[in-house]
Amino acid sequence: MYTQMLCGLIERNQVLRLGAVFASGLLRAIRFLQLNWVELAHDIRTGTLNSKITDPKLKNHMNHFIKPDPELASFVIQECSNENWEGIITRIWPNTKYLDVIVTGAMAQYIPTLNYYSGGLPLACTMYASSECYFGLNLNPMCKPSEVSYTIMPNMAYFE
Numbered sequence: 001m002y003t004q005m006l007c008g009l010i011e012r013n014q015v016l017r018l019g020a021v022f023a024s025g026l027l028r029a030i031r032f033l034q035l036n037w038v039e040l041a042h043d044i045r046t047g048t049l050n051s052k053i054t055d056p057k058l059k060n061h062m063n064h065f066i067k068p069d070p071e072l073a074s075f076v077i078q079e080c081s082n083e084n085w086e087g088i089i090t091r092i093w094p095n096t097k098y099l100d101v102i103v104t105g106a107m108a109q110y111i112p113t114l115n116y117y118s119g120g121l122p123l124a125c126t127m128y129a130s131s132e133c134y135f136g137l138n139l140n141p142m143c144k145p146s147e148v149s150y151t152i153m154p155n156m157a158y159f160e
Contacts, residue, residue: 001032002053003062006040008093009076010066015093018118019100021129023110026101030088030117037080045073087119098122102129103145111145128152 008015020026033040039050047068053059079091090096096118103111103123114123125143128136128150136152 001029002036002040002050003058005029005033005036006043006049006062006066009040009044010069010072012072012093013095016095017098017100017124018089018093018096019124021102021127023101023103023107023114026099027110027113027117030085033080033088034085037076041073041076041080044068044076045070086116089118090121096121098124098142100124100126102127104128104148108145 018026018029020029042048043050043066045068047066049059049062049066053062076092079088089099099114099118099121101107101114101123103114103125111123115121122142123145124141125138125145125148126141127134127138134153134156136150136156138148138150140147140149
């Protein structure tokens with residue numbers, strides 16, 4: 001998650017959507033940013049990768065990708081050191097058009113928190129899934145979460 005977040009910050013203006021299969025996963029990513037922004041900003045400022053990343057292939061790739069960017073590091077520090085994280089998603093990733101997450105069923109409880117962090121971005125609920133596999137699709141993914149209806153795709157999953 002560290003390198004994914006680092007890449008997302010470095011390429012912040014290229015990000016058009018944020019997502020995770022479940023709403024709780026996206027909120028874990030925001031919490032990760034809250035806990036690790038100091039280290040991430042340091043890596044961006046210096047163009048180095050945190051020593052806790054030990055996978056050789058990942059380190060090699062990131063060492064070719066990351067370059068010193070003091071201006072971006074200062075921006076991350078400015079945004080993340082602020083106690084008010086309302087709208088943080090659109091402040092850090094200004095071109096984000098929507099959040100792609102499952103927000104039906106048990107995930108509906110996270111809608112207010114997602115709205116808080118995103119500044120009210122649309123919530124696209126594109127699929128019906130479990131932790132094991134996808135079951136179906138929402139043929140109208142930009143509808144309101146309360147109006148989501150799934151088309152079950154029996155050929156999308158294998159069950160023992």
